[in-house]
Amino acid sequence: MSLYAYSLLSIVGINIMLAVSLNLITGFCGQVSLGHGAFFGAGAYAAALCAVAGMPVPVALLAGLFVAGLLGLLVGFASVRLREDFLAVTTIGVGFLLVGFVRKQSWLGAEMGISKIPASGLGPDGNAVMILLFALATIAFSLYLKRSWMGFAFRAVADDEQAARTLAIPASTYKLVAFAIGTAIAGLAGGLYTYFTQFIVPDSFGFILSVTLMAMVVIGGTGSTWGVVVGTIILTLLPEAFRFINEYRLLIFGGLLVLVMRFAPGGLAGIVTSATRRLRRA
Amino acid sequence: MTDTLEVQNIAIAFGGVQALTDVSFTVKKGELVGLIGPNGAGKTTLLKIIAGVLAPDSGQILLGGKDVTSLPTAARVRKGLAVTHQIVRPFRSMTVLDNTALAAGHRFTSNPLTALFHKARKSEDTHARTTLSRVGLGGLEQSDVNALPLGMLKRLEVARALAVEPDLIILDEPLAGLNHREAEQQVDTIAALNAGGVTTVLIEHNLREVLRVCQRLLVLDGGRIIADGDPTTVMANRAVREAYIGKADDHVAA
Ligand SMILES: Nc1ncnc2c1ncn2[C@@H]1O[C@H](COP(=O)(O)OP(=O)(O)OP(=O)(O)O)[C@@H](O)[C@H]1O
Ligand SMILES: [Mg+2]
Numbered sequence: 001m002s003l004y005a006y007s008l009l010s011i012v013g014i015n016i017m018l019a020v021s022l023n024l025i026t027g028f029c030g031q032v033s034l035g036h037g038a039f040f041g042a043g044a045y046a047a048a049l050c051a052v053a054g055m056p057v058p059v060a061l062l063a064g065l066f067v068a069g070l071l072g073l074l075v076g077f078a079s080v081r082l083r084e085d086f087l088a089v090t091t092i093g094v095g096f097l098l099v100g101f102v103r104k105q106s107w108l109g110a111e112m113g114i115s116k117i118p119a120s121g122l123g124p125d126g127n128a129v130m131i132l133l134f135a136l137a138t139i140a141f142s143l144y145l146k147r148s149w150m151g152f153a154f155r156a157v158a159d160d161e162q163a164a165r166t167l168a169i170p171a172s173t174y175k176l177v178a179f180a181i182g183t184a185i186a187g188l189a190g191g192l193y194t195y196f197t198q199f200i201v202p203d204s205f206g207f208i209l210s211v212t213l214m215a216m217v218v219i220g221g222t223g224s225t226w227g228v229v230v231g232t233i234i235l236t237l238l239p240e241a242f243r244f245i246n247e248y249r250l251l252i253f254g255g256l257l258v259l260v261m262r263f264a265p266g267g268l269a270g271i272v273t274s275a276t277r278r279l280r281r282a
Numbered sequence: 283m284t285d286t287l288e289v290q291n292i293a294i295a296f297g298g299v300q301a302l303t304d305v306s307f308t309v310k311k312g313e314l315v316g317l318i319g320p321n322g323a324g325k326t327t328l329l330k331i332i333a334g335v336l337a338p339d340s341g342q343i344l345l346g347g348k349d350v351t352s353l354p355t356a357a358r359v360r361k362g363l364a365v366t367h368q369i370v371r372p373f374r375s376m377t378v379l380d381n382t383a384l385a386a387g388h389r390f391t392s393n394p395l396t397a398l399f400h401k402a403r404k405s406e407d408t409h410a411r412t413t414l415s416r417v418g419l420g421g422l423e424q425s426d427v428n429a430l431p432l433g434m435l436k437r438l439e440v441a442r443a444l445a446v447e448p449d450l451i452i453l454d455e456p457l458a459g460l461n462h463r464e465a466e467q468q469v470d471t472i473a474a475l476n477a478g479g480v481t482t483v484l485i486e487h488n489l490r491e492v493l494r495v496c497q498r499l500l501v502l503d504g505g506r507i508i509a510d511g512d513p514t515t516v517m518a519n520r521a522v523r524e525a526y527i528g529k530a531d532d533h534v535a536a
Binding site for chain 1: 333335354355356357359360364365367371372373374375376380384385387388390391392394396397398399400401403442443446
């Protein structure tokens with residue numbers, strides 16, 4: 001396989017981790033987050049600092065996971081008290097705040113980012129395999145979670161927090177847990193990204209990425225792990241296949257996002273489910 | 283015998299409206315108490331304060347002798363309290379069975395860590411099926427809750443509350459939307475449950491049914507307790523007649 005193919009596989013794998021983890025927060029637990037890119041960035045920077053300091057790959061990846069998860073927990077604490085619709089706005093704010101903060105920090109490379117990050121030592125093919133294995137693990141975890149009692153409780157919280165509380169479900173704790181798990185996985189993806197590019201800049205983790213990730217979730221089917229995986233693959237590869245899509249990427253993704261929310265709120269997964277149901281009936 | 287529920291000097295105001303004023307009473311273990319009062323008397327507000335959905339301006343709530351005034355709702359439910367909602371709140375994305383099985387799995391879901399490491403649902407499904415047939419929802423397990431009429435959703439509220447296996451259950455108008463015979467059956471179910479040891483507070487406008495099974499009546503009017511005692515005495519009370527009858531005549535007839 002070519003270097004290009006390896007890099008494409010790596011990006012698909014990272015995006016799957018990001019979209020599936022965002023789906024844990026938004027699809028499973030009903031909390032709209034438009035700042036997922038920032039947690040990805042936090043993980044990437046944490047891992048980069050570790051790597052530059054000469055720490056081994058697993059340590060750097062774990063650092064990415066923990067830093068992003070702790071940050072997620074912090075933002076989660078601030079937002080469980082907020083009304084639902086404010087969370088989306090808060091997470092947008094957190095995203096801008098974080099990118100703005102990093103831009104001004106010389107120890108984080110400011111605008112220039114961090115370059116000359118040591119290689120993982122696995123080579124482009126080894127990196128791609130590692131990333132895909134983590135992506136598969138994320139998918140498996142998401143599938144398991146949905147079927148566990150935690151996934152069941154998440155759904156109750158997403159449906160009606162108040163009713164969930166009267167059935168002994170501590171709704172705020174579950175919202176925090178969803179946020180912490182989702183952002184920790186994003187941070188791990190950030191660590192993998194760091195080793196993949198060996199060069200990170202603050203602008204890669206901004207609002208545009210966060211909205212793109214939300215588009216992958218919504219278009220694939222909010223709450224459906226496989227739907228989100230398919231949505232992510234399509235939205236990642238389409239701009240590579242057609243140049244013009246890349247140029248109008250935001251416009252097209254944004255337009256699709258709105259169209260899907262308006263006409264097929266279940267996304268691709270919802271369309272497939274209702275089609276098979278209709279076929280079975282016929 | 284210990285008091286299952288103690289309500290002490292509860293008061294709450296919404297803006298300028300004093301919804302509850304110095305409300306105090308206790309419910310003993312095993313009692314079946316009817317809580318009645320005209321529309322807007324404060325019954326639902328009182329339930330919400332007992333459940334921890336609303337925080338009172340003053341006063342305490344004790345469950346099983348322990349002050350729970352500062353505990354969140356979920357923690358009170360873990361202590362053996364269950365409530366139903368007057369305005370039904372089913373989980374809209376779930377079937378009737380899942381709504382109830384989720385409640386039956388409260389031992390898993392009350393702790394996220396336990397919830398994460400457990401997946402099997404078989405015994406909770408079975409428990410949910412039994413509970414559903416008990417409240418007259420047998421055969422509707424796989425129904426979409428969005429397609430159910432109000433009477434069925436009222437029963438689902440009761441089923442979910444029963445599924446958490448409470449020591450004390452407070453039901454907010456569980457008979458609304460049920461016809462004469464269905465209401466009678468539902469009340470029989472509630473009475474049987476009470477006979478099985480579950481302390482029960484029944485908030486209802488359907489006086490006929492309340493009087494049929496309750497051993498004690500509490501009357502709330504304008505946010506105050508105006509009578510508390512055995513049904514015959516309470517219904518003969520002049521203040522109760524003035525406050526209640528007339529305003530609620532239509533309910534009595536219903
Ligand atoms: N969230 C709220 N904000 C403002 N006022 C409220 C609120 N909840 C209740 N009230 C007011 O408090 C009073 C008591 O209402 P509550 O719903 O407790 O009465 P109720 O006895 O349950 O009546 P019903 O028999 O109609 O259910 C009413 O005057 C109501 O308008
Ligand atoms: Mg009421």
